[in-house]
Amino acid sequence: MTPTAERLPPLNALRVFETTARLLSMQEAALALHVTPAAVSKQIQLLEQHLNTQLFIRSHRKLALTPAGEKYYAHVSSALNSIRHATHEVASRSVSRSLKIRAYTTFSMYWLIPRLTSFHGLFPDINIELTTSLKWMDFDTEDVDAAIRLGDGDWPGLVALPLIPNILAAVCSPALKKSLHTLDDLKKTVLLHTLARPDDWSQWLASQGYTDLDGMHHRxxxxxxxxxxxxxxxxxxxxAQKALAVPLIESGDLVYAFPHELDMHAYTYYFVMPGNRPIRPELKVFHDWLMNRAEMDG
Known part of the structure; x- marks a missing residue:
């Protein structure tokens, strides 16, 4: 091993490299780091000289990683994320034990929040900061510890653990139910859609062999x-997603319009954590409690 290889590269150069490799633009990296493009270029050159290896392929308006650069970026990104997380954990330990959790509004209202009473009773020293959004989260750039997301769970680089069954059912008011006897009766009313899941209606109908969608009204x-x-x-x-509609069914505000249900199997809600950082003790506690509650309710 050469003396250069034994020494750590300049840490500022590593930070600049990680940002530039993620954005693949020296201009955007300069904006993100609040420096000039020339300063970014200088740090990249410094790192390449230290490594005696070209990390980027530069063209007039395009920047790409070399094979060596791609491999180095994977290691550097993981290492810096671990350092960031460790720094945050140590710095915040004496202040509070808070977890930032991202979920959907409906899931939060009808499933998570009612159950958080139990968590707060068991672990009063852990503060859950719950935010809602339909947008996908970026653990590298957003201050989020974990999230609850809907999908197939196949997300490279993330740990995704299934939470609850995603079973679709048609729901309506008790008054409207009186006019619904067959699927053809749906043509006399309005089908209410969720923009985040535009195919739910067609999949639910198709699972019953019903494809006559002409004349259906949508909102x-x-x-x-x-x-x-x-x-x-x-x-x-x-x-409705049955697990979320249960409180409204039990209160009588909604009823099932038809008995048929469609199990979406692997396409369901997952508890998602970044795979490139150690799990904080607080997150491990919340994760274990959440999975236990999901199993109890399942």
Whole structure:
């Protein structure tokens, strides 16, 4: 091993390299780091000289990683993320034990928040900072410890653990239910859609061999919580995720429009954590509690 290989490269150069490799633009890296493009270029050259290896392929308006650069970026990115996380953990330990959790509005309202009472009772020293968003999270750039996401769970670089069954069912107000006897009766009302899951209705109908969608009237809403509110007020029939609609069914605000249910199997809700950082003790506690509650309810 050469003397250069035994020494750590300049840490500032590593930080500049990681940002530039992630954005593949020296201009954007300069903006992100609040320096000039010339300063970014200088740090990259310094690192390449230290490594005696070219990390980027430069052209007039394009920047790409060399094979060596791609391999180095994977290691550097993982190492810096671990350092960031360790720094945050040590710095915040004496202040509070907080977890930042991202979820969907409907999931938070009808599943997670009602169960958090149990968590707060068991672990009063851990503060859950819950935020909601339909957008996908970026653990590298956003201050989020874990998230609850809907999908197939195949997300490279992330740890994704299935939470609850995703079973689709048609729901409506008790008054509207009186006029629904067969699937053809849906043509006399409005199908309420969630924009985040535009295919739920067609999949639920197709699972019963029903493909005659002509004459169906549709209305779109951003999230399921809005669909549920519209359905409760008799504005149409919504497709609900059964686990989330249970409180509204039990209260009598909604009823099942038809008995048929569609299990979406692997396409369901997952508890998602970054795979490139150690699990904080607080997150391990929350993870274990959440999985236990999901199993109990399942």
């Amino acid at each position: 779109n809403y951003e999230s399921s919580v809005l669909v549920y509110q519209a359905a409760m007020r008799g504005q149409g029939v919504g497709i």
